[in-house]
Amino acid sequence: MKKTLMVAIATFFMLGATAQHKHTEMKQLDTTDHYTFQLSDKVTRKKVTFKNRFGITLSGDLYIPKSIGTSPLPAIAISGPYGAVKEQSSGLYANQLALRGFITLAFDPSYTGESSGEPRNISSPDINTEDFSAAVDYLGVQNNIDRNKIGIIGICGFGGYALNAAAPDKRIKAVATSTMYDISRGAANGYYDKKTSEERLNEYVQIGEQRWKDVQNGTPAYGATGLANVAENAPQFVKEYAAYYRTDRGFHPRSLNSNASWSLTNAVTNMNAPILAYIREISPRPVLIIAGEKAHSRYFSETAYENAASPKELVIVPNAVHTDLYDKIDIIPFDKMEAFFKQNLK
Incomplete structure (x- = not known):
């Protein structure tokens, strides 16, 4: 069981393709406008860009209800899942919430998708937290948005980053997470906190050795194919990732979970x-945490809920696994999200 868990955590944090060859192939496909969901005919979508405080240009899609009226509207910034792009789940969520009267922004995090940042396909707890605040910056200067009515949603690993952003950024009036991962906890401790101190020390040593190789080669190395070649004895949730990212259901060529990989040194930061050390500082602003009943990641959401201060709410979606909340519109509780944000962005 322990070996299976270690393989699973490695698969999640180093998904994808063989280093430079596959990474170059992905970049050749970056002009695609493919979306994994249908845009509503009641919503307008337009591409936008904005910068974070590190000077990285973020790429987003702004979703605007066609029946906008003349008064400034509340807005929601959305990102995730970890390793996904705005043409996948975050865009789907943005489209659905725009139908419910919000201006929404689905954006690619730094170093991924159409956003800038070199080298490609790295994540950072600091920079990815900042990405949400940069999205708030952008929304708050739009004429058709009320800057006092801005919320955020983080999906999967960006659920943790969204909570981290909401704690110090008091401009964020409400925060929701869906099928959340605490990426830092998972990287440090493994799934279900099974990683030992010795195993973590060995990872640090391996990452240090990889850094020597990267600096000598002048370029970072990337992981071997993960979701493209899922073994028969792989954990069920890894198969569920592949069923989303590697099929017509969710494949996108710019998504590193579909078509590339994180760098081999990515997990270290x-x-x-x-x-989530300061999650209690989100209060008195409200937190909504949504998780699948059968999701392997459910414990991340439950711990976050336990540690958050009120007002807070935990919603468990019956029978849902982790990836069901990526795109299954019939079970994702959008009505609950609508009520939550309408109540708290007013």
Whole structure:
């Protein structure tokens, strides 16, 4: 069981393709406008860009209800899942919430998708937290948005980053997470906190050795194919990732979970940065945490809920696994999200 868990955590944090060859192939496909969901005929979508405080240009899609009226509307910034792009789940969520009267922004995090940042396909607890605040910056200067009515949603790993952003950024009036991962906890401790101190130390040593190789080669190395070649004895949730990212259901060529990989040194900054240490400081602003009943990641959401201060709410979606909340519109509780944000962005 322990070996299976270690394989699973490695698969999640180093998904994808063989280093430079596959990474170059992905970049050749970056002009695609493919979306994994249908845009509503009641919503307008337009591409936008904005910068974070690190000077990285973020790429987003702004979703605007066609029946906008003349008064400024509340707005919601959305990102995730971890390793996904705005043409996948975050865009789907943005489209659905725009139908419910919000201006929404689905954006690619730094170093991924159409957003800038070199080298490609790295994550950072600091920078990815900042990405949400940068999205708030952008929304708050739009004429058709009320800057006092801005919320955020983080999906999967960006659920943790969203909570981390909401704690110090008091401009964020409400925060929701869906099928959340605490990436820092997962990287440091493994799934279900089974990683030992010795195993973590060995990872640090391996990452240090990889850094020597990267600096000598002048370029970072990337992981071997993960979801493209899922073994028969792989954990069920890894198969569920593949059923989303590697099929017509959710494949997108810019998504590193579909078509590339994180760098081999990617996990290190998350391993020693506990992003939810100050989750209680979100209060008195409200937190909505949504998780699948049968999701392997459910414990991340339950711990976050336990540690958050009120007002808070935990919604468990019956029978749902982790990836069901990526795109299954019939079970994702959008009505609950609508009620939550309408109540708290007013």
